[in-house]
Amino acid sequence: MLAIRHVSKRFGGLRALRDVNIEAERSCVTGLIGPNGAGKSTLMNVISGFIGADEGSVTVDEAETIGLPPHRMCASGVVRTFQNLQMFSDMSTVEVVVMGRTRHRRASLAANLLMTPAVRHEERDAFLAAQDLLVRMDVPESFWLRRAGDLPYGFQRRVEIARALATEPAYLLLDEPAAGLNDKESSALGETLRKIADGGIGVVLIEHDIDLVMNVSARVFVMDAGTVIASGTPSEVRSNPDVVAAYLGEEHD
Amino acid sequence: MKLTVSPAASESTAKRPGVPLSADRKLSLVLMVLFPICTFAVTNSFYKSVLVLSMINAIAAVGLCLMLGFAGEISIGQAAFYGLGAYVTAYLANQFHIEPALAIAAGAAVAMTIGWGISRPLSRLHEHYLAMATLAFGIIMYIFFANARAFTGGLDPGASVERFMFLGFDLSSMERYFWVVWVALGLSVLVAGNIASTQVGRSLLAVKMSASAAASVGVDVVRMKAFVFAIGALLTGLSGGLYAYFARSFNAGTFGIGYSIELLMMVVLGSLTRVSGAIVGAFIITILPVVFEQFEDYKTLVFGITMVLIMKFMPSGLVEGVLSLGERLLRGKRN
Ligand SMILES: Nc1ncnc2c1ncn2[C@@H]1O[C@H](COP(=O)(O)OP(=O)(O)OP(=O)(O)O)[C@@H](O)[C@H]1O
Ligand SMILES: [Mg+2]
Numbered sequence: 001m002l003a004i005r006h007v008s009k010r011f012g013g014l015r016a017l018r019d020v021n022i023e024a025e026r027s028c029v030t031g032l033i034g035p036n037g038a039g040k041s042t043l044m045n046v047i048s049g050f051i052g053a054d055e056g057s058v059t060v061d062e063a064e065t066i067g068l069p070p071h072r073m074c075a076s077g078v079v080r081t082f083q084n085l086q087m088f089s090d091m092s093t094v095e096v097v098v099m100g101r102t103r104h105r106r107a108s109l110a111a112n113l114l115m116t117p118a119v120r121h122e123e124r125d126a127f128l129a130a131q132d133l134l135v136r137m138d139v140p141e142s143f144w145l146r147r148a149g150d151l152p153y154g155f156q157r158r159v160e161i162a163r164a165l166a167t168e169p170a171y172l173l174l175d176e177p178a179a180g181l182n183d184k185e186s187s188a189l190g191e192t193l194r195k196i197a198d199g200g201i202g203v204v205l206i207e208h209d210i211d212l213v214m215n216v217s218a219r220v221f222v223m224d225a226g227t228v229i230a231s232g233t234p235s236e237v238r239s240n241p242d243v244v245a246a247y248l249g250e251e252h253d
Numbered sequence: 254m255k256l257t258v259s260p261a262a263s264e265s266t267a268k269r270p271g272v273p274l275s276a277d278r279k280l281s282l283v284l285m286v287l288f289p290i291c292t293f294a295v296t297n298s299f300y301k302s303v304l305v306l307s308m309i310n311a312i313a314a315v316g317l318c319l320m321l322g323f324a325g326e327i328s329i330g331q332a333a334f335y336g337l338g339a340y341v342t343a344y345l346a347n348q349f350h351i352e353p354a355l356a357i358a359a360g361a362a363v364a365m366t367i368g369w370g371i372s373r374p375l376s377r378l379h380e381h382y383l384a385m386a387t388l389a390f391g392i393i394m395y396i397f398f399a400n401a402r403a404f405t406g407g408l409d410p411g412a413s414v415e416r417f418m419f420l421g422f423d424l425s426s427m428e429r430y431f432w433v434v435w436v437a438l439g440l441s442v443l444v445a446g447n448i449a450s451t452q453v454g455r456s457l458l459a460v461k462m463s464a465s466a467a468a469s470v471g472v473d474v475v476r477m478k479a480f481v482f483a484i485g486a487l488l489t490g491l492s493g494g495l496y497a498y499f500a501r502s503f504n505a506g507t508f509g510i511g512y513s514i515e516l517l518m519m520v521v522l523g524s525l526t527r528v529s530g531a532i533v534g535a536f537i538i539t540i541l542p543v544v545f546e547q548f549e550d551y552k553t554l555v556f557g558i559t560m561v562l563i564m565k566f567m568p569s570g571l572v573e574g575v576l577s578l579g580e581r582l583l584r585g586k587r588n
């Protein structure tokens with residue numbers, strides 16, 4: 001279980017997170033919704049080690065991880081994507097996914113500099129694993145060797161998820177993965193997320209596309225102004241008056 | 254069949270950006286063969302020495318190419334590492350009479366250590382802040398070289414070294430020293446090529462393209478920056494050590510900002526993402542002043558115009574530009 005307990009974070013006078021408590025289980029999708037500025041991305045930044053929290057703890061399968069830098073969080077089994085697409089644009093698509101294998105690479109720096117047979121072996125294995133993931137994420141083979149930045153936006157989003165999955169995470173945190181996708185792409189994404197969760201990964205889904213979240217999540221947390229205002233199954237959350245109030249007048253994109 | 258694309262095949266068509274990666278290695282190999290051909294072709298000993306100097310500069314340029322082109326870490330203070338390599342080499346050789354090759358290795362190691370050391374405080378800086386900080390480092394080191402006369406000889410009388418000997422053989426003549434530098438450049442290019450075609454180079458590129466994404470998939474960004482500073486300083490220090498035995502006597506004037514800028518020009522001119530580009534850039538920047546010698550009055554003008562034209566029409570460097578031009582011509586012929 002990924003457990004966030006009593007996490008608070010201030011940006012100057014702004015209390016971006018106030019005593020946030022959230023749990024995400026393996027093998028299911030946990031939704032996290034809330035109006036703009038609610039603190040969802042900030043929470044994700046705290047969990048993944050990009051910013052420090054003022055208070056609170058984050059545990060990954062019982063192990064305390066708060067304060068670890070991002071690359072160590074990845075080693076602890078937590079990987080994330082970004083609200084604004086972060087692509088290694090000038091690499092080939094397959095190489096982008098190969099980057100996700102970083103924490104599974106065993107060869108030393110020196111071995112890489114000498115390009116030993118072990119390194120060549122590792123390279124090949126990493127490329128094969130990356131190709132497997134691209135197949136799983138339905139990225140057509142014709143895209144694999146193309147410059148990643150030239151792929152259609154929807155496919156870059158998938159490549160980003162493939163790259164994250166290549167780390168073999170225990171928990172996958174997605175910050176608005178459906179933003180900019182059309183309805184068809186969005187429902188295909190829902191299907192994919194379910195499959196990922198079925199594979200034993202705990203998926204945390206931040207989304208403004210409420211239908212998508214309600215369709216795939218086992219549990220949904222609702223944040224507003226830095227706090228969790230509601231949580232429960234999708235149907236419980238849908239009928240919660242606080243949630244309705246928080247979203248009143250909000251336009252969702 | 255989905256899984257038939259071998260890594261080798263992927264590598265060869267991977268855009269980073271533009272043309273195949275392994276083309277870089279092939280081009281480097283061609284250049285390494287061209288250098289000896291050139292040295293046999295020219296009879297004038299002055300031209301021979303210019304050729305050797307261009308190879309020495311190429312080693313430093315390859316180092317900066319890894320830093321700036323791959324990791325996106327600009328350094329306008331590379332002359333400091335060049336100077337460190339030269340002075341440590343000269344100092345060790347003169348004081349302890351150690352084998353010149355060992356002295357050069359030690360100079361490179363010292364430069365590497367200092368490069369690694371300064372990378373930590375610098376790793377949080379971006380772009381112009383990093384440019385300013387490295388520029389400041391370069392200036393401070395220049396002032397040190399010019400004033401620590403007990404160690405460097407300052408501007409006058411400067412430093413000098415004995416002939417380059419290797420295991421008792423005198424390799425100091427330009428014909429022989431050519432091969433010493435050639436081997437050093439070959440090794441540098443080999444290692445840099447290995448970096449470029451494995452996970453290390455990919456991680457450097459990833460840090461440049463998106464440091465956050467790189468960190469999120471497990472790349473230790475600070476460590477990669479430290480590594481690239483260390484390797485960049487190592488190669489530049491090596492080049493400085495070789496320069497010491499090339500010039501035999503030199504002073505602090507060589508290690509000013511001018512040289513740092515020249516190195517930047519070499520890398521930007523040749524190619525930012527290709528090791529071979531650094532060699533081409535180093536060659537051109539080294540020989541241009543010689544070529545324009547006859548037109549002394551117009552030298553700066555022609556030099557400047559050449560640079561501007563290249564920047565304008567081949568913004569990703571000469572090598573990139575020529576390759577894509579060649580591609581277009583070939584396609585034109587076929588059609
Ligand atoms: N680095 C920062 N410095 C200062 N304020 C910040 C910083 N990051 C976020 N904030 C502020 O914290 C609040 C929460 O922002 P956050 O990005 O977490 O919201 P969000 O729920 O992800 O919103 P959205 O749905 O628009 O992405 C906002 O008011 C934002 O302006
Ligand atoms: Mg957000």
